[in-house]
Amino acid sequence: MRDTPINHPQPRLRGLDTMMLIRAYEERLALMQQNNGVPGTCTSVGQEACAVGVLGALDSRDRIITNHRSAAHLLARGADPGRLMAEVLGRVDGYCGGHSGSLHVSARELGVVLTSTIVGGGLSLAPGVALAQKMGQGEEGGVVVVFFGDGAACEGILHESLNLAVQWQLPLLFVCENNQWQAYVHRLETMADDAIYRWACGHGLDTQRIDGNDSDLVLEAARQAVGAIRADGRPRFLELLTYRQRGHLEPDDLAYVDQVERQRWLKRDPIALMQARLKAEGLLQDKELRTIEEQIHRQTDTAQAFAEASPWPDPQKLLQHVYAG
Known part of the structure; x- marks a missing residue:
């Protein structure tokens, strides 16, 4: 299912391997979508250093809540690219049996609680997951990390989540991947102040703005933030400045993008x-x-072959794990 990865003794070389795997995986999916009509996905090409840096600071105690650009976070956490691709294709060998597609993946064995395609959806649930950690539902010292973009930062739920995290003193790390784009709209069209970390400062927690394209800087900032949360149980906030190199949803011709x-x-x-x-x-x-x-090319070939060979789900099981109020 997955070739054995190169296991570099040097952590930064392992990080480079992972960034390259993420890029190859997402570019392969984009090509498949262009040529074969498989379901479209939201890629994070250009943002790989954010995922690898932050996930590199975590351990098995920690929990992750991510968004519609989730493949980088999942692969950096150790997800199998074959199972991940099978999920995108809606096949039974995917992480959720083909039920979630690319936009709602969860993987308990990886500590990935939720992938939400709702803008800001993860922010609404993160304080609850962190409260459960604090109340002893997870391993001692566990931290919850919630990833969101600059578009979600414009939602009111960001401030509600920040307020709860500070008031309840939750072990929660907010990670804003500011990739300059909110779907098809540039962030400068929606923000009078583009420094999102300043919005969080007003809630009374430590914040930092980092070059999100420098994985060394991201890793160091994440290690410091996670270490501080483990020590005092108080939330932290990182804004990672990066850039979404591909369009909002594959396939996308980038006609609306400033090429300069x-x-x-x-x-x-x-x-x-x-x-x-x-x-x-x-x-x-x-x-x-x-x-x-x-x-990595062989790994991607293997992942695609595995995903395409995986069976379709039994239609009789279509409504399993689906709930109605």
Whole structure:
């Protein structure tokens, strides 16, 4: 189902491997959607350093709530790309038996509580999950991380969630992936102040704004935030400045995108930045990079073959795990 990944002893090289796997997985899905008409997904191409940096600071005690751009978070958490792709294709070997598609994946074994396609939906549930952790429903010292974008930051639920987290002193890390786009609308069209972390400051918690395309910086900031939460049980807030390189929903022709801005951000591609840095430090050679690329290509081939070979769900089980009030 999944090739054995290259297990670098150097954590930053493992992080690069994961970023490259995320990119290859999402680009393969986008190609499949373009050519084969498989269900569309919202990719996080260009945002890989955010996922790898934050998830690299967590351990098995921790819980994750994510959004419609969830593949990077899931893969960085250790999800199998074959099972993940099978879920997108609606097949029984997916993480939710093909019921969720790409937009509602949960994986208890990975600590992934929820993927919500509702903008800000994860923010509405995160305080409850963190309260359960605080009340002893999870392992001692466990932290809850909720990922959301700049679009969700414009929702009132952000302030409600922040208020509860501070008032109840919850072990909750808010991670805003500010990728410059809110579906098909640029964030500058909706925000008078683009510094989202300042909005959180008013609620009385520690906040930080980080270059989200630098996985080293993200990892260090996340480690500090998670360590502080474990120590005092108080929430923290990280705003990660990044860029969504592809459109809102695949396939997308990017006709609405300012190409000058896009090209400027492409020059700061997080994977290219990390590759260049590791080469400059003598930790990565061109030959080794080609080996990684070849193995990731095989992993992606294997994932696609597994997903496409997985059976369709039994129609008689269509209403399992579906609830009505």
